[in-house]
Amino acid sequence: MKIIEKAPAKINLGLDTPRRYDDQSPEWNMVMTSIDLADYVSVETIPGNPKIEVYTNSGFLPNDQRNLAYQAVHILRTRFHQTDGVVVQISKKIPVAAGLGGGSSDAAAVLRALNQIWKLGLSLKELAKLALTIDSDVPYCIYSQTAHVTGHGEIVTPIENFPHFPIVVAKPKLSVSTPTILKQIDYTQVQHIDIDRLVTAINSGTTAEIFASMGNVLEPITAAKYPEIDNLKTQMLKLGADTAQMSGTGPTMFAICEKLSRAKRLTNSLRGFCSEVYLVRSL
Ligand code: ATP
Numbered sequence: 001m002k003i004i005e006k007a008p009a010k011i012n013l014g015l016d017t018p019r020r021y022d023d024q025s026p027e028w029n030m031v032m033t034s035i036d037l038a039d040y041v042s043v044e045t046i047p048g049n050p051k052i053e054v055y056t057n058s059g060f061l062p063n064d065q066r067n068l069a070y071q072a073v074h075i076l077r078t079r080f081h082q083t084d085g086v087v088v089q090i091s092k093k094i095p096v097a098a099g100l101g102g103g104s105s106d107a108a109a110v111l112r113a114l115n116q117i118w119k120l121g122l123s124l125k126e127l128a129k130l131a132l133t134i135d136s137d138v139p140y141c142i143y144s145q146t147a148h149v150t151g152h153g154e155i156v157t158p159i160e161n162f163p164h165f166p167i168v169v170a171k172p173k174l175s176v177s178t179p180t181i182l183k184q185i186d187y188t189q190v191q192h193i194d195i196d197r198l199v200t201a202i203n204s205g206t207t208a209e210i211f212a213s214m215g216n217v218l219e220p221i222t223a224a225k226y227p228e229i230d231n232l233k234t235q236m237l238k239l240g241a242d243t244a245q246m247s248g249t250g251p252t253m254f255a256i257c258e259k260l261s262r263a264k265r266l267t268n269s270l271r272g273f274c275s276e277v278y279l280v281r282s283l
Contacts, residue, residue, distance in 0.1 A: 099248030108141030166263035
C-alpha cells in the first residue's frame with residue numbers, strides 16, 4: 001500500500017528556553033506555525049522484503065539511518081513488530097539545515113502514513129510521544145498546525161485562529177549548525193520572550209499585539225556569528241515587512257506582511273540579493 005503525505009515547513013513565531021535539563025538539552029517554550037512550503041513524502045510498504053529504502057531528489061541528503069525519515073520507519077516498525085519493507089521517496093522543496101524543520105516534517109509524515117497503512121490507530125498525541133525519540137521538532141510536525149510547544153518538544157497544544165498572513169521566507173547562503181548554536185545559549189543573559197502573551201494575542205486575534213510579542217532568543221546568538229542575519233532583517237523591515245524574525249536556529253528569516261501586495265513587492269526586492277526567497281502563507 002502507498003500513501004503520499006504533505007510535509008510542511010515550520011517557522012517559530014516565538015522561541016524561548018527557560019533552562020537546560022540535567023541532560024543539557026534545552027527546555028522549550030515556543031509557538032510554531034506551519035507554512036505552505038512543503039516536501040512530499042511517498043511511503044510504500046512492501047510485504048516479504050524487510051528492507052528500508054529512502055530516496056530523495058536532493059544530492060546531499062543521506063539515504064541511510066542518518067535520514068530522519070529512515071529513523072521514523074525503523075522506530076515504528078520495531079515498536080509495533082511490523083515485518084513489511086518500506087520504501088520512502090522524498091520530493092524535497094524545503095531548504096535543508098535552514099531552521100525550517102524539513103527533516104523533522106519528513107519524519108512526521110512517515111509516522112502519520114505508516115500509522116494509517118498499518119492501521120495502528122495511534123492518536124496524534126501518541127504519535128507525538130514516539131516522535132520525540134527522533135528529534136525535538138518531530139512531535140510538533142505530527143500536528144503541523146499553529147501550536148504552543150513545551151517540554152523537550154513533546155507537549156504540543158494546538159492554538160486556533162492564527163491568521164493566514166502572507167509570509168516571505170528568505171534563506172541566506174549560510175550553513176548553521178543547530179547543536180553549535182544551542183551550546184552557546186547563556187542562560188544568565190537570555191532576554192526571555194513572553195510566550196504566554198503571544199499565545200493570548202493569537203487567541204484574541206489582535207494582529208498588532210501578535211507582532212509585538214513575537215521573538216526568538218536564539219536570533220542574537222546566530223546573528224552574532226553571521227552578520228547576514230541582521231542585514232537581512234533590516235532590509236525586510238525597510239522594504240515594508242510588518243515584522244521580521246529568524247526561524248529556529250536560522251539562518252532562514254521570515255517577514256510577515258498584513259497586505260499581500262506588500263509581501264509580493266518584498267519578495268521581488270529580496271530576490272535581488274537573496275537566492276532562496278519564497279512567498280507563502282501559514283496553513
Ligand atoms: P534542525 O533545526 O532540527 O536541525 P533544520 O530545520 O535546521 O533542522 P533540516 O532540514 O531538518 O534542518 O536538516 C538538519 C539536518 O538533518 C541536516 O544535517 C540533514 O542532513 C539531516 N537530515 C536528515 N534527514 C533529513 C531529511 N529527510 N530532510 C532534511 N534533512 C535531513
